[in-house]
Amino acid sequence: MSEAYVYDAVRLPRGRVRKGGxxxxxxxxxxxxxxLLTALENRSCPAESVDDVIVGVSTAMGEQGGDVARAAELWAGWPDSVPGGVVSRLxxxxxxxVESGAARVAAGYAEVVIAGGVESMSRVPMLSDRPAIASDADLGERTGFVTIGVSADLTAxxxxxxxxxxDAYAVRSHRRAGAAMVSSSVVPARKGGTLLLANDEGARADASEEVFAALPTLFGADPAWERVARRLPGSPRPADxxxxxxxxPQLADGASAVLLGGRSAHRTLGRDPLARIVGTGQAAVRSPLLTAPAVAARIALRRAxxxxxxxxxxxxxxxxxxTPLVLIGELGLDPERVNPSGGALAVGHPLGATGGILIAQALDELRRRDGEFALITIPAALGLGSAMILRRTS
Known part of the structure; x- marks a missing residue:
């Protein structure tokens, strides 16, 4: 079996979702x-060399449905011969x-794959597809599905x-995002010839523990706590x-794309790989807890x-x-190495796009620190979690 390498990673800046647009x-x-397909082609990825395009979408409906990967290729003017498809794991x-694309490369079924994700939460809001887990009361009871904010309060x-x-962690996220360096992996978003957004937006310069402490809580009175009590008898419920x-996490629009290839893909792409994927992990815990990222991370570390x-x-x-606080505690991590450029609390979580965004950020930070290994991990509803380990090669 061969190996899978990351040759490039690009993303759009995260744009905040607001009322009115x-x-x-x-x-x-x-x-x-x-x-992003156009950007990768301009950065040395010949479109005709791509064996497949795999896009992650959380809410795959409306204009995000019907195979948005193939639609994006045709919009970008790519050759009709390039296939594309969609995966969804919330x-x-x-x-x-990205893990699916890497597996195809490692198995020898493809030489060059582009994988990543996209989410327009402005145009296709979260849960607008009315999934059964959220709309069918019986299934919700069986799966333990609740408002994810209730899951967060429960886990804390x-x-x-x-x-x-x-609150203190959120302040740190905003301050780090506000001080983050602009990276070459960020592709400015445009509409025709008009620049819409060049950098992530949302970081608050006035972030402070005093300001955040004055904000009301969101989920203390949520009726979903009754389901939590039935699902996890004896679990704690914070009074307020x-x-x-x-x-x-702030709602955001965004997209990400990771260029994957085998060991010999450098001959086609004209560049050396940035990193090798050395471990991945998928995990699940009893919903509605949000602890699966730590489990997935341990699996990925073991495999790496x-x-x-x-x-x-x-x-x-x-x-x-x-989520990051639990991960830090479970794995004994140095907080200074966790989300050094801030995260979704400050600049948003565009659902399906986030995995590729975190990969791009991890590669940027490995270069800045002259580091070797990076962990990327994400939780999802219903107790799911995914993780990946990258080993820098250049």
């Missing part, structure tokens, strides 16, 4: 991802797409994480809730043959402030 609301999902969709209460700790709008102490960079999706 976000910054990227003019761009349908196929155009968001299509701009918030893990983008990372799952299980781990004894306080409101003050959550724990997470607020500041410690919840390294320990958490070997990690130079950790990019964990900030699916509420509790």
């Amino acid at each position: 976000g910054t990227l609301a003019e761009l349908p999902a196929y155009e968001l991802f299509g701009q 918030c893990c969709s983008g990372l799952d797409a 209460a299980e781990y004894g994480i306080t409101r003050a700790e959550l 809730g724990l997470h607020t709008i500041a410690t919840a 043959g390294i320990t958490a102490a070997d990690l130079d960079v950790i990019e964990v999706n900030e699916s509420f402030a509790v």
Whole structure:
């Protein structure tokens, strides 16, 4: 069996979703991802050399349905011979797409694959597809599906994480995002010849623990707590809730694309790989807990043959402030190596696009730190989690 390498990773800046239209609301999902296909082609990926395009989408309906990968290729003017398809694993969709593409390369079924994700939350809101887990009461009871904010509060209460700790982490996320360096992996989003957005938006310069402490909690009175009590008898319930709008991920539009290839793909692509994928992990825990990223990370670390102490960079999706705090505690991580450029609390979580975004950020940070190993991990609803380990090669 051969190996899978990352030759390039690009992403659009994350655009905040707002009432009345976000910054990227003019761009349908196929155009968001299509701009990245054009960027990769301009950066030395001949379109005709691509064996497949795999796109992760969380809410695959409307204009994000009907195989948005193929639609993006045709929008970008790529050859008719390039196939494309979609995978969906809720918030893990983008990372799952990259893992799927890497598996095809490693198995020798493809030489060059582009994988990533896209989500236009402005145009196709989360849960607008009315999935059975959210709309069928019997299935919701069987699966333990609740508002993900309730899952976040429950998980924080299980781990004894306080409101003050959550607020402090959110402040750090905003400050790091505000100070983050602009990376060459970010492709400015345009509409025709008009620049819409060049950098991530959303980081608050006024972020402080005092400001965030004054915000009301969101989920303490949610009726879904009754389902939690039936699903997990004896579980703690914080009286007034724990997470607020500041410690919840911001809604965003975005897209990401990762160029994958085998060991010899450098001859086709005219460039050396940036990293090798050395471990992946898929995990699930009893829903509605959000602890699967730590489980998936341990699986990926074991498969990579390294320990958490070997990690130079950790990019964990900030699916509420509790997620990185649990991961830090479970794996004994150095907080300075976790999300060094901030995360979704500050600049948003465009669902299916996030996996590829975190890969691009991890590669950027490995170069800046001259590091070797990076972990990327994401939780999703229904107790799911995905993880990946990269080993820098150049």
